[in-house]
Amino acid sequence: MVRRWIRFLGKEEALKLMNWNNSDPYFSLRVNTTNGYTRDDLVNRLEDLQVHYEKSIMDEFVRIREGMQAVLQAGLLKEGMCAVQDESAGFVVSVVDPQPGETIMDCCAAPGGKTLFMASRLAGQGKVSALDINKGRLRILMEAAKCHNLDDIITDIHGDLRLYAT
Numbered sequence: 001m002v003r004r005w006i007r008f009l010g011k012e013e014a015l016k017l018m019n020w021n022n023s024d025p026y027f028s029l030r031v032n033t034t035n036g037y038t039r040d041d042l043v044n045r046l047e048d049l050q051v052h053y054e055k056s057i058m059d060e061f062v063r064i065r066e067g068m069q070a071v072l073q074a075g076l077l078k079e080g081m082c083a084v085q086d087e088s089a090g091f092v093v094s095v096v097d098p099q100p101g102e103t104i105m106d107c108c109a110a111p112g113g114k115t116l117f118m119a120s121r122l123a124g125q126g127k128v129s130a131l132d133i134n135k136g137r138l139r140i141l142m143e144a145a146k147c148h149n150l151d152d153i154i155t156d157i158h159g160d161l162r163l164y165a166t
C-alpha cells in the first residue's frame with residue numbers, strides 16, 4: 001500500500017498522508033444555528049467545560065480531540081445546541097449550497113446529518129424531503145429534526161429509492 005501511495009502521490013505527500021493516519025482522530029461538532037446558537041456560544045460552553053477545541057475553516061464547525069463525554073454529559077447534543085457531524089459531510093452541503101425557499105430531496109437520508117444541515121441553511125423557508133428505506137433510522141432522523149426545531153421544514157418519506165429510478 002505504501003509503495004502504491006508513493007507511486008501515486010510522491011514521497012512527500014505519501015509521508016504526510018501516513019502521518020495524518022497516525023494522528024489522534026477528532027470529533028467535529030456542528031453548531032445548530034436554527035436554535036439561535038452561534039459558534040461562539042458553542043465555544044463558550046466548551047471553554048466552561050474545559051474541553052479544548054479548534055475552529056474549523058467551516059463557520060459552523062468546531063473540532064475536539066478529547067472531552068466528548070463532557071459534551072454528552074453537559075447535554076449539548078440533547079438540548080440541540082450542536083450535532084456530531086463529520087466536516088466532510090458539511091462540505092457536501094456547502095456544494096449543494098441550499099438557499100431559502102428551495103425544495104430539496106435527500107435520498108438515503110437517515111440518520112439525517114446532511115438533511116439537518118441542509119434544512120438549517122433554508123432559514124425557515126423551504127422544504128427538505130428525507131427519503132430512506134429504513135423506518136427505524138427515519139424515526140431517529142425525525143427525532144433529531146424535532147430537537148433542532150426543523151420538523152416543520154423536514155418531511156420523512158419511507159420508501160425504496162430503486163422504485164423511483166424507473
Ligand SMILES: C[S@@+](CC[C@H](N)C(=O)[O-])C[C@H]1O[C@@H](n2cnc3c(N)ncnc32)[C@H](O)[C@@H]1O
Nearest residue numbers: 108109110111112113114132133134160161162
Ligand atoms: C450512509 S447512510 C446515509 C447517511 C446520510 N446521508 C447522512 O448524511 O446522515 C445510508 C442510508 O441509505 C439507506 N438506503 C439504502 N438503500 C436504500 C434504498 N434502496 N432506498 C432508500 N434508502 C436506502 C439506508 O437505510 C441508510 O440509512
